[in-house]
Amino acid sequence: MLKSSGVRSITYVGYTKDLKKRLILHNLGKGAKFTRGRQWKLIYKESFKSKNKAISREYYIKKNKTLRNKIKNNHI
Numbered sequence: 001m002l003k004s005s006g007v008r009s010i011t012y013v014g015y016t017k018d019l020k021k022r023l024i025l026h027n028l029g030k031g032a033k034f035t036r037g038r039q040w041k042l043i044y045k046e047s048f049k050s051k052n053k054a055i056s057r058e059y060y061i062k063k064n065k066t067l068r069n070k071i072k073n074n075h076i
Contacts, residue, residue: 001045
């Protein structure tokens with residue numbers, strides 16, 4: 001999970017094989033459209049052996065606002 005810097009921080013959830021490269025791309029404005037124009041820092045990550053499990057967990061975290069806020073608020 002990524003968190004934007006600034007007064008009104010927001011979170012972004014996604015999956016990737018190369019986390020370091022993906023974060024750099026997001027901060028250069030070349031990641032997902034949603035992430036453009038913001039600076040991001042990594043606040044939470046999980047690893048999975050299969051793409052299907054990673055996508056399933058990504059979906060769960062995206063839809064679970066309570067969990068997202070708990071993670072976000074614990075990483076100020």
